[in-house]
Amino acid sequence: xxxxxxxxxxxxxxxxxxxxxxxxxxxxxxxxxxxxxxxxxxxxxxxxxxxxxxxxxxxxxxxxxxxxxxxxxxxxxxxxxxxxxxxxxxxxxxxxxxxxxxxxxxxxxxxxxxxxxxxxxxxxxxxxxxxxxxxxxxxxxxxxxxxxxxxxxxxxxxxxxxxxxxxxxxxxxxxxxxxxxxxxxxxxxxxxxxxxxxxxxxxxxxxxxxxxxxxxxxxxxxxxxxxxxxxxxxxxxxxxxxxxxxxxxxxxxxxxxxxxxxxxxxxxxxxxxxxxxxxxxxxxxxxxxxxxxxxxxxxxxxxxxxxxxxxxxxxxxxxx
Numbered sequence: 001x002x003x004x005x006x007x008x009x010x011x012x013x014x015x016x017x018x019x020x021x022x023x024x025x026x027x028x029x030x031x032x033x034x035x036x037x038x039x040x041x042x043x044x045x046x047x048x049x050x051x052x053x054x055x056x057x058x059x060x061x062x063x064x065x066x067x068x069x070x071x072x073x074x075x076x077x078x079x080x081x082x083x084x085x086x087x088x089x090x091x092x093x094x095x096x097x098x099x100x101x102x103x104x105x106x107x108x109x110x111x112x113x114x115x116x117x118x119x120x121x122x123x124x125x126x127x128x129x130x131x132x133x134x135x136x137x138x139x140x141x142x143x144x145x146x147x148x149x150x151x152x153x154x155x156x157x158x159x160x161x162x163x164x165x166x167x168x169x170x171x172x173x174x175x176x177x178x179x180x181x182x183x184x185x186x187x188x189x190x191x192x193x194x195x196x197x198x199x200x201x202x203x204x205x206x207x208x209x210x211x212x213x214x215x216x217x218x219x220x221x222x223x224x225x226x227x228x229x230x231x232x233x234x235x236x237x238x239x240x241x242x243x244x245x246x247x248x249x250x251x252x253x254x255x256x257x258x259x260x261x262x263x264x265x266x267x268x269x270x271x272x273x274x275x276x277x278x279x280x281x282x283x284x285x286x287x288x289x290x291x292x293x294x295x296x297x298x299x300x301x302x303x304x305x306x307x308x309x310x311x312x313x314x315x316x317x318x319x320x
Contacts, residue, residue: 041058041059042058042103043057043058044056044057044058044101044105044106044107045057045106045107046070046073046106046108046109047089047106047107047108047109048074048108048109048111049085049089049090049091049108049109049110049111049198049199049201050089050110050111050200050201051089051201052074055070055073055074056073057069057070057073057107062135063097063134063135063136064078064135064136066084066107067081067084067109067136070084070107074109076111078136080111080112081110081111081112081134081136082110082111082112082134082138082140082159082161082196082198083096083097083110083134083140083159083198084096084097084107084108084109084110084134085097085107085108085110086101086102086105086106086107086108087105087106087108088108089108089201090201091110091157091158091159091198093132093142093143093158093159093264096132096142096266098135098265098266098267099135099266099267099270100267110159110198110199111198111199112161112196112198112199113196113197113198113199113200114196114197115163115194115195115196115197116160116194116195116196116197117192117193117194117195118153118155118156118192118193118195119190119191119192120149120150120153120190120191120192120193121188121189121190122149122185122186122187122188122189122190122191123149123187123188124148124149124187125187126145126148126149126183126262127148127149127150127182128144128145128147128148128149128150128151129141129143129144129145129148129150129179129182129262130142130143130144130145130258130262130263130264131162131175131176131178131179131262131263131264132175132263132264132265133174133175133178133265135267137171137172137173138161138171139161139162139170139173139174139175139177139178140159140160140161140162141156141157141158141159141160141162141195142158142264143158143264144156144157144158156193156195157197159197159198160195160196160197160198161195161196161197162178162193162194162195163194163195163196164192164193164194165178165181165182165191165192165193165194166191166192167192175263175264175265176261176263176265176297179261179262179263182262183262245314245315245317245319246273246314248314248319249273249310249311249313249314249315249319250266250269250270250273251269252310252313252314252319253269253272253273253307253310253311254266254269256303256306256307256310257269260299260300260303260306261297268294271294272289272294272307273311275288275289275292275294276288276307276308276311279311281308282304282305282307282308285304285307285308285311286301286304289304
């Protein structure tokens with residue numbers, strides 16, 4: 001018996017970025033914390049990863065609004081931003097900005113650089129790519145498996161945005177959609193991938209200084225143990241970081257997503273962990289996922305069973 005009640009996918013592509021004037025009309029002067037009360041507006045430091053003056057960013061409640069604010073600060077189009085990293089200007093996927101930002105984090109924006117088209121012969125079933133996305137319509141390469149087809153192509157690098165596959169536009173597609181299209185390319189097929197690499201750093205000395213920009217932070221910005229978490233259906237909220245067991249579970253769930261689907265998504269893994277709260281068996285978890293917006297992923301029964309095993313291991317402390 002299947003754990004899932006099968007439903008037709010209901011995925012809708014992400015909407016186009018909201019114009020700056022509309023964003024300004026929808027923003028409040030503060031952000032809700034997890035008690036629902038108002039907190040003074042947060043201010044984050046940012047720089048362009050390739051080098052720029054320091055910028056101050058505030059008044060955003062999701063990733064698209066964050067990109068808009070950074071673009072306004074430096075006077076370039078928001079669609080120029082491929083992704084952001086936290087506390088490093090390097091293309092370090094371990095520091096990728098996802099669904100939350102620590103209140104003491106320093107934001108680096110990585111902009112579009114050189115485009116490149118590469119012809120690939122799919123000689124194996126798997127290309128060896130892990131795909132993620134920036135939450136604003138751009139899927140990009142988060143990891144390349146050692147010894148894979150792609151690892152032998154020197155022009156393909158971590159951080160490259162996947163713009164087109166055989167001329168088909170990938171902008172606006174989620175990472176799992178792009179991963180699925182790559183997986184469905186038949187073995188033996190030759191296809192063309194168009195990538196856009198992040199703009200290369202003009203100098204290597206940029207970065208947050210312990211005695212500089214961060215020393216100027218006001219004490220009420222937090223201890224670093226609180227985060228600003230973006231919500232899919234509501235305002236951003238200030239929450240405490242997950243404890244050690246919860247974080248271990250989220251990290252392990254992310255590993256499952258990579259092995260089953262070829263994607264990496266800490267926000268999705270966190271959502272799964274949160275959905276599992278209060279559930280006592282895999283049937284309850286499957287039903288909760290099936291009745292949420294996660295049902296569009298079409299997770300298999302095998303994945304749900306593995307997922308439940310990770311959750312129970314994390315709860316008992318066996319992952320620490």
